[in-house]
Amino acid sequence: MSRKQLHNLIDHTILKADTKLEDIKKLCAEAKASSFYAVCVPPYFVQDACKFLQKSKVKVATVIGFPLGYSTTPAKAAEIHKAIGDGADELDVVVNISAVKSGDWNYVEND
Numbered sequence: 001m002s003r004k005q006l007h008n009l010i011d012h013t014i015l016k017a018d019t020k021l022e023d024i025k026k027l028c029a030e031a032k033a034s035s036f037y038a039v040c041v042p043p044y045f046v047q048d049a050c051k052f053l054q055k056s057k058v059k060v061a062t063v064i065g066f067p068l069g070y071s072t073t074p075a076k077a078a079e080i081h082k083a084i085g086d087g088a089d090e091l092d093v094v095v096n097i098s099a100v101k102s103g104d105w106n107y108v109e110n111d
Contacts, residue, residue, distance in 0.1 A: 004035065011061055012038040021048060028052035031055050038090060042066075050087035061090035069094035073111050 012031040014023055024045045029052070031039045038059035041049045050062045064079045066072040071079065076093060083091055099107040 007035045008037050010034075010036040011040045012036045013064060015040065015042060015066065019045070021045070024048050025052055028058070031058045032056050036070060039087060039111045040092065043086070043088075044085040046083055046088050059089040060087060061092060062088045063092045065094040065096070066092075067094065068098075069096040069111075070098070076111070 001070050012027055012034070016023075019042060022108050024041055025048075027039050027041070028049055030036075032053065033101075036058060038061045039049055039053070040061040042062065043062045043064075046060060046062050049083055053060060062082065065076045078092060080093070095108055099111070
């Protein structure tokens, strides 16, 4: 696999609790310069990442129900609609880890 092929598979990610706008700008610049596939940013920064990546092939991804998937299904659905409306290309939806550990596969399947 070439370096370019590898870079086309990478989601450059920042999900720290103390992330600032300048961190998102830097992340997007790095992703563009390296031709990464996507950036993954907190939902709060989706619109900013889209702006920084205009006229770029880099996709914008975000997380739903992060970090433990504890949000209810309706709350996750609302997060999904907001993220799509804000311009997210891809969503990483977090499964409810407690439901998994409890073996509640019906909940997991319907979530």
